[in-house]
Amino acid sequence: MLSKPVELTDKLDPRVKRTHQLLARAFVDLIKEKGFQAISVRDITARAGINRATFYAHFQDKYALLDYYIREGFRQEIDKRMLNACHFSRENLRLLIVAVCEFITTTHAHCVPAEIKFETSIEAEIKAQIYSLVLKWLQQLEGAPSPELAATSASWAIYGLASRWSHTKEHASAEVFAEQALPLVLANLSLSTALIQNN
Amino acid sequence: MLSKPVELTDKLDPRVKRTHQLLARAFVDLIKEKGFQAISVRDITARAGINRATFYAHFQDKYALLDYYIREGFRQEIDKRMLNACHFSRENLRLLIVAVCEFITTTHAHCVPAEIKFETSIEAEIKAQIYSLVLKWLQQLEGAPSPELAATSASWAIYGLASRWSHTKEHASAEVFAEQALPLVLANLSLSTALIQNN
DNA sequence: GGCACTCCGTTGCTTTAACAACACTTGTGT
């Protein structure tokens, strides 16, 4: 169990799915109430109606649950826009930026201010997922030089831009911002525009 | 398991509680959509995310689930008004009538018209619970003659009145109706008014 | 210091749920 908390969503024991859901729901509720640091594993399991020993059968500690929750949340944000099934395009890259913006704002709504663990976990997880997604896109193109470097710079740039956007008072909509950010990210990708399918 | 679906609410395996809840929730949703008759056990378990074999570990069939759902629903309606913890009084009897009215209206909201199985199950279960509650009250008084007969007539009268009320177009509020019905029920109880604590 | 308290992470054992498979009944249509 400890080896693979990687959700395949389908074909997974219904009991496991339920336990994860219940824990995650109790977790976010408690975070809204007390903040992440103040929460104990006892709190989470009591709220979820799950035995404490069962918690440890699924997650190493509350930090692992946080990571899991963030990972799954962002993955769903990606799936919702069907970006995993798609190829590289200007439009899909734009949607990816929007997805990052929206995920950051929704998680910030839950997070009591200045909980660094929250921020750093989000950053690491989102960048990792952006990286692997963009890398997959670039590898499908086959004309791109050093896709690893390009994916790295893209993931950092996208997260950095979205983070700055979210911390800006009175920021524009995610859609508008994405249009602004898009050329910068495309530049970072250092792709000849010929490779990019418009729309 | 088949012997005791009597919910004690507390001190019950969390897994059992969850299974019951999930089944009940899926059940009412499906009733709203298709009506009771059209539902199969497969439908319920599929919707609830519960294995079909597990269903049969808890309930004999969908009729048993219906009974369980009604029983629990009305029991909660009683608990909500703390009538189980109380003694007999004019006010508590009034609250009991209100509880019956409200329960009937909420369940009718779920029930597609003219499903007799629904109606008859509700009637039987509610009357039984009214009976045992009123009987307990009367036995506490100790001055009441033939409490069994009195409780029987009260349960039939209360359900009958409430049922008539619910089927009347443009009926008054349950509170108003309860005030009307109260003297009739008290008469049925054939108690000397001296025994009744006012409020 | 000693004491009470709370949380942590883990263990052995028990209870419950999942799952696949089975024989059986009840239509439905061709």
Add this chain to the structure above:
DNA sequence: ACACAAGTGTTGTTAAAGCAACGGAGTGCC
């Protein structure tokens, strides 16, 4: 008449969750 689907109950086996209990670590308190 026959296959065919779809639902019903039931079974044996396996995996997950519950549970009580443990030692250990930190915290406050007198």
